Amino acid sequence: MRIVFIGHSGEQYPHTRVRCYGFAKALKERGFDTRVLSFKDHLADHLREEDMYAHLRDREKMKLVLRGAWKLLCEPADLFYIQKVHFHTASPYLLHRILRRKYVLDYDDYDVPLSNFFNRGRWNRLLFGSHKWDAITEKVARNAIGTVVSSHALEEYMAPLNSRVARIETGVDAHDFRPPREERPADAPLTFLWNGIVWGDEIFRCVVMAIQAFELVSREFPHSRLLIVGGGFQWQRLIDFSKQHYDHVPLIFQGWYPPQAMPSVLRETDIGILPFALDNEWVRSKSPTKLFEYMAAGLAVVASDIGEVGHVIQSGQNGILVKDQESMTEAMLALARSREYRQTISANARQTILDRYSMEKLGDRLAEFMKTLPV
Incomplete structure (x- = not known):
């Protein structure tokens, strides 16, 4: 054919x-x-x-x-x-x-x-x-x-x-992604990640939700950082907004990476964030590429429990599902406090991809x- x-x-x-x-x-x-x-x-x-x-x-x-x-x-x-x-x-x-x-x-x-x-x-x-x-x-x-x-x-x-x-x-092509490097220095900063195309107000609000949740995490873990990778129509607006309101938070903005470079970025990351600041038919219908890439790379994922995400993640086993910003902060703190918990979530996430979504x-x-x- x-x-x-x-x-x-x-x-x-x-x-x-x-x-x-x-x-x-x-x-x-x-x-x-x-x-x-x-x-x-x-x-x-x-x-x-x-x-x-x-x-x-x-x-x-x-x-x-x-x-x-x-x-x-x-x-x-x-x-x-x-x-x-x-x-x-x-x-x-x-x-x-x-x-x-x-x-x-x-x-x-x-x-x-x-x-x-x-x-x-x-x-x-x-x-x-x-x-x-x-x-x-x-x-x-x-x-x-x-x-x-x-x-x-x-x-x-x-x-x-x-x-x-x-x-x-x-x-996702599981061969392109690998779990975080075991040889990462012990003093490497605990890195949270959001990546994507900030194409409109809907996505802008989602990233702001992640920043607000991470602000509270960074108070307990000042050596942590939130890496934000992307581009799109609202990218500069997001940077300007963050500088104005969250300049005290350890945020790192990186511009657009070609898809071939993302596996390397994910290997230097610990926790992937997938927040949804709104619940509508568009969000409920999404099958987020970043979710599968995070999991294939062995990241511990914190994601809003809306739509398809709930069919992929079994909360507490291969990721953590959250309802709002408060529960997102709690989940991020739980993972930050326990390397063993992160590693368990990471291994199960990777296996989920190999079993069902590769x-x-x-x-x-x-x-x-x-x-x-x-x-």
Whole structure:
């Protein structure tokens, strides 16, 4: 079976890296003929990732859609694998409408309120048959020969729209990540980590929650530090806010690292933080890449008990689930106070990835699902 994976973003962004490039590689290793068409990497390499989401005019989007459609038209593929429903979906969807080309929809976030379609409704009506973002998403899902989702919440969302739904989490290549170095100096600072793309107010609030929790931890453990790694639209705002309100807290801001460098960063870290400062459908639907990377690297993880996280972490065994900022602080202190506790959580977290969420396991599950499709 020849499959073209079609992504909106580039390999630098986790959804495309894991669910296009990673899944394509996994299927290729299992005998499928796979290729990737990334709109960012292959059609708009001159643009920044931020431009793909916020700065493209409709005319530029249409040019990319037409170029993408031409490339796909010339591609001898049995199946398209569409990752996310944004404007890039118009290319394979147009070929489906005209030539009945078959496709699978991969949906890893509840993107309806954040969808990146055309700004003018008439272009959306022309290409998708509707100007409403929810209607477009549902139409694309209904016409797919199968859907792949990343979480239990998205599985429930897709079930009424398509009879073939497979839940394949956004896992990790366990070979790329290793537990923290045992030879780290005994006097090395206890390091907490948050990393990600601060793309909007939702993520900004999550990082602030982590900073506020860590402020109390640092009072008892002044030799500790919170490492914040990332970028995005709100990155500078986060730095300025922290300097204004938390200049007394040992925070270290590091800019964007390429994905290939993150395993080395995680090996110098002790505890990974995954806070959610709000509870909505988008958060409940997430299958956070950083969670799986933290666990694969053997970090002890403290995470808000919202959505898919609760299906991955058994609190007190392979991580700690928390309800609010206060319980997050308590969990961080518990781990800071006991190296043995951290090591137990770390070992169990790593084993969870090997047993359930490694690309090896996910690749097997995805391959079995693809074989059931009417291609």
